[in-house]
Amino acid sequence: WYQRRVRESSGINAEYGECQFGIQGPGGFLALVNIASGTPKKTENDLIAYGRRQGMKISNVGYSFQEVKDITCELPDGITEEGIEELALQCGTEEYVVEGSSIIFTIGREDQKSFFEEAKEVGLSVESVDTRWQAEDLVEVPEDQWKKVGLFMDQLEHLDGFEKIYHNAENMEAIQARSYR
Numbered sequence: 001w002y003q004r005r006v007r008e009s010s011g012i013n014a015e016y017g018e019c020q021f022g023i024q025g026p027g028g029f030l031a032l033v034n035i036a037s038g039t040p041k042k043t044e045n046d047l048i049a050y051g052r053r054q055g056m057k058i059s060n061v062g063y064s065f066q067e068v069k070d071i072t073c074e075l076p077d078g079i080t081e082e083g084i085e086e087l088a089l090q091c092g093t094e095e096y097v098v099e100g101s102s103i104i105f106t107i108g109r110e111d112q113k114s115f116f117e118e119a120k121e122v123g124l125s126v127e128s129v130d131t132r133w134q135a136e137d138l139v140e141v142p143e144d145q146w147k148k149v150g151l152f153m154d155q156l157e158h159l160d161g162f163e164k165i166y167h168n169a170e171n172m173e174a175i176q177a178r179s180y181r
Contacts, residue, residue, distance in 0.1 A: 018163075021047055022061035025054065025152065027145035030061045031167040032133050033156060043161065050155045054148040065133040065166060067109040074125040075103045091118045102127060135168035146175045 017040045023031040037043040044058065051057055075098065079087070088096045088105060092114055095106035107115050109131075119126060141149055149169065153176060156162050169175065 019043060022059050023047075023051060023056050023152075024059035024061055025051070025056040025145075026148050027141040028139040029056075029141050029145070029149050029167065029169055030064050030135065030139075031165050032061065032065055033165050034163040035159065036161040036163055043159070046159060050159065051152065054152040054155075056148075056152055064136050064168060066136055068132055068134045069107050069109060069112055069115075070130045070132065071105045071107065071115065071119075072102050072127045072129075073105065073119065074127060075101050076123070087122065087124075090122055091115050091124070132164075133166040135166070137168065138170035139168050140171050141169045141175060146178060150175050150178060 017037055019035050019037055019040045021033045021035065021044065023029075023033060025031070033047065035043050035047070048058060075084075076087075084096070084098065084103060087103075088094060091105060091107075092111055093105050093107050097104045097106075105115065112129075116126070149172075153165070153172075156165060
């Protein structure tokens with residue numbers, strides 16, 4: 001399963017598809033993999049081959065992920081921590097992170113329009129908007145499955161056009177901290 005969005009590659013008039021593949025693996029592991037490819041069918045076949053070695057399969061897992069927006073805004077001068085919390089609530093979210101002179105709000109895709117209306121009303125300057133996928137439910141991948149998940153993650157990094165993976169593994173840092181070669 002994949003979705004294809006066409007984009008122009010820089011300097012060349014070739015079509016590249018940004019493909020998103022759903023992956024189902026051992027221990028309840030689910031992932032969405034973004035890959036830029038001029039040959040989506042070949043990319044899908046490569047992904048199937050990589051996955052098969054580690055007990056993974058292409059599957060429709062999109063229902064397990066929510067599209068979220070990370071909206072970076074300029075932090076108003078002299079604002080207190082309490083003021084930041086109030087600002088976030090005014091903009092319709094409780095999820096935010098302060099990084100230097102910026103504040104990053106996290107909202108669901110469906111809340112984007114109302115966020116921008118509120119941000120404009122309170123005078124926030126939007127610097128950027130990034131989209132990512134967040135798992136609805138995180139799972140603890142069992143330790144006896146770590147090697148399969150770790151090897152799969154490592155193989156993805158070597159796949160042509162690999163861009164990003166979103167997953168539901170709560171213990172991914174521990175999985176990737178081990179060496180599986």
